[in-house]
Amino acid sequence: MDLTKTLKKIDLHAHSHLPGGPERVRGGTWPTPEIVRAVYDKLNIEYGLLMSCGAPEHMHDPITSRDAEAISKAYPETFPYWFCYLDPRMAYNNVNKVPDYSYYIDFFRERGARGAGEIQANMMIDDPRLIGLFSHCAKKNFPVTLHFGQLGIRWGVVDDLGLVRLEKILAEFPTLTVLAHAASFWSEISADVTEETRHQNNKGKIVREGRIAALMRKYPNLICDISAASGFNALSRDLEYTYEFFDEFYPQIVFATDISSPAYDFTASNLSNLLDDGYKSGNISSVAYRAIVRENALRILSQ
Ligand SMILES: [Zn+2]
Structure with missing residues (x-):
């Protein structure tokens, strides 16, 4: 049985907006549901998890x-x-006063929300405002999707070299499912990342082992979201390592696309092909393939 044909994928990181909003100054805007659907049909994706996105650091619309x-x-x-969408600045923006996020979680969960994200606020990941948000999500078993960025330069939550602050969050909140992505996260797949290279899509063979492997081994609540150019770059730079990475950590890896504009659907194809080719060549087991493209998503969505 060829699972690439019989097993439909789930996209755990989707963006879409209804038409009529402004384009970005640099051009392009969020894909409409129809555009996303066409990509899904082409790539054998059944459906996606739609993100809300409210952070002004990134969102033009x-x-x-x-x-x-x-x-x-x-x-x-x-x-x-x-x-x-939960934002660490909502309600008060006060490091000493945490809003009752549980109230909002209950409100939106009642209407169908399965988690919070994409969180793109540009502040340290252990800022008291984010810790407050995480504590409520952990208490409510409400997953969060985090974009990792660079302070004052690029949207997203910020860590130090080695993701040392993320480790504090994972340890403090074992019931918090953290879906992590973006270049500032994925650069830590290799041990040779430096202060100078940690916010970019680095090339070349992986130097073993990066902090991502160490954190995943220790914290089952860390989930790698492989979406976008950053995820594809990290997983395509050294396929030999990628197959071992999938083999060990498949319960904590999810297929996702993060199509942010109609022009970026090629990234979704690249990611889908990487998984399909790995499975068909025997480098990704059927158990790992099933988990990454579908079963882990179902588990997270049913929390
Ligand atoms: Zn993102």
């Missing part, structure tokens, strides 16, 4: 929780699941 809910309701075959 925010996708609110209620936008995501409305798109999910209007396109249930493409986006049956969605994440709401």
Whole structure:
């Protein structure tokens, strides 16, 4: 049986917006549900988890929780699941006063939200405002998707070299499912990453082992979201390592696309092909393939 044909993938990191909003200054904007659907049909993807996105650091045309809910309701075959948007600055933006995130989690979960994200606030990942948010998500068993960035330079939560602050979060909140992605996260797949290279898509053979492997081995609540150019870069730079990485950590790796513009659908194809080719060549086991492209997503969505 060829699983690449019989097993439909799930995209655990989708963006989409209804038409009519502004393009980015540099051009392009969020893909419509119809555009995402066409990519899904081409790549044998059954459906996606639709992200909300409210951080002004990145969003020229925010996708609110209620936008995501409305798109999910209007396109249930493409986006049956969605994440709401929780921001570490909401309500008070006060390091000494944590909003009652549980109230908002209950509100949006009641309406169908399965987690929070994509969180792109540009602050240290252990800032008290984020710790407050994480503590409520952990208490409520509400997964979070985090984009890792660079302070004052690029959107996303910020860590030090070695993801040492992420480790504190994973240790403090073992019930918090953390879905992590972006170049500032994936650069840590290799041990030779430096302060100078840690925010870019690095090339070349992996120097073993990076901090990602160490963290995944120790913290089952860390999930690698392989979406976008950053995920594809990290997994295609050294296929020999990638296959070993999949073999050991497949329960904590999820297929995802992060198509941010109609012009970026090639990244989704690249990621899908990397998994399909690995499976067909016998380098990815059927157990690992099933988990990464579908079963882990179902587990996370049913939390
Ligand atoms: Zn992102």
